[in-house]
Amino acid sequence: MLVLEMLRVAWTSIFANKLRSALTTLGVLIGVADIIAVFAIVQGARQRQLEMIQQMGANIVQVFPGQRRRGAVWAGIGSVQSLVPSDLEAVKKNSNGLIVDACGEVRRTVQAVYRGKNTGTFVSGVTANYPALRAFRVERGRFFTDKEDQAMLRVAVLGQTVVTSLFGAEANPVGKTIRINGVPFQVIGVLAKKGATGWIDYDDMIMVPLRTAMYRLFGTDYLSGISVQIVRNDLVVAGMQEIERILRKAHRLPPSKENDFILRAQAEWEQLAEQSSWLFTVLALSIAGVSLVVGGIGIMNIMLVSVAERTREIGIRKAVGARSSDIQLQFLLEAVTLSVFGGILGIALGFGASYVVGALTGWTMLITPLAVVVAFLFSASVGIFFGYYPARKAAMLEPVEALRYE
């Protein structure tokens, strides 16, 4: 009951100095809004990424060309060209029943042109079984066949972003001819929308037959990657060992040499996604933390002013029977009320900012209850932490001294 009375006093005092209180809460407000918005971006991106990875299927293992190593220095994935179409065939053949299917891919950035409209995008040269393995769906027209791949026909299936850039939204490009790096291709299909994860736009790509891409477009004998489908989720590890054995044999690697390729299962992608979102969260939280500390110092400053201004009030309260702990609690409640007030406004602003950012960028924004709870607790603890010293100062005043204060 006394606490309610104190809260009422806190409100009265905060409202008696509206502008001052508003300015004081600004720091906390911005910090909290930052927490909410960044959590929304990172959580949204993570969610999309995990969805994409999960769509790919838990039983898909990806193979990339290995890294070249000079001494102790790794030159990065893809720095070596080690995967060739015969590797793909070898994996498909020597399966021991563990491997269901495998598809190859070669991926480059290109310029695509249609009647003077021009866009920079990706071409993925893939085998005909790629959509089935990697969960891509054709929305309009059709995907190319193995025969078309063997014949190296110039046919293309477009992602939605490419359709929009070259033909305009909602246009039907099937049957039209586009030029990719100057080479004419007939559009035979359009992929269903996959969406963006925040950083990667999965609709900004063109798919053409693998052999067409390798020999007619890029002039290369090497693959960018192979996707392998393992028979069951719980056999992925065994499947990976099998792929490793097949590829080491195909590449004629003696036991003394390391793999010249890299294997990745979905679980590892998920881990990577978690790690990157965690990294961004920590980064954003440290920015928000700075803002909250600055806000907290603002609150401490104003509370010290408030204690000085109200020295006489403190004296009167003590004279009529307030204990030091009553005074301390009162001023602490006032500081917490200020910071929580800032926190609530900050949560509202964070929601607003997330909505606007989401609408402007098309990113998925995900506001989790956890983010709201964390933001709220953060702001409350800022009030407690930075309000403690001023409240202590108020509580320690001697009644006679405080009453004499003019």
Place this chain on the structure above:
Amino acid sequence: MKNRAVSLHSSSDVPLIEAVDLRKDYIIGEVVIPAVRGASLRVMRGQFVAIMGPSGSGKSTFMHLLGCLDKPTSGTYCLNGVEVSRLDDDELAEIRNRQIGFVFQTYNLLPRMTALENVMLPMTYAGVPRRERLSRAQYYLERVGLADRMHHYPTQLSGGEQQRVAIARALCNDPILILSDEPTGNLDTRTGEEIMALFQDLHRDGRTIVLVTHEPDIARHCERIVRFRDGRVVADQPVTDRLDARAVLATL
């Protein structure tokens, strides 16, 4: 209210105030300034005592010691048989809250609260339920003649009215002792007389009152005058020519 019943039950020959050789030194830098230098005072229940003395005589500091607003450097002070000079800060706060009602020269009302809320304040710290706080505050404001001013803020009240609010606040926890430091110091003669009439009413109801004043005419409203000089009690006499505030008011 239960402690009150117990304290009232204690035999009436125990003095309400028994201060023996109280000293209070203020230390400013390295200089020790003795404000009260061994003052003793005994006040029985129901007495109405004026403390007089020139400024700097230590009478206000002595009053603060009696009111448990300050702790003596040495000496003992028993209030209603309890030695309060040994109590800690929280226990002193409780004594100020429940046993003592203090009325100041400058009223000391909280400016952001109405008269009613100011009177309710000590009861809030005493943990009185809101409904009872409200009814008691209304009762005492009516008793001091402010029934129609309850929802006014201190700035909307005259000095005399503010002092009445302060008296109502001092009474609301039904204290065993009322202390007042120059209650009429900021008031004109007529208003001062009205306040003294209120104190005399309280005294007639059996309350024990100690007030500090430097005005002889105010002191003559009491039963007994204790004179201070240089931090000591130098005289302690009954009032022979007592003034009745209502009679004085009639002549004004």
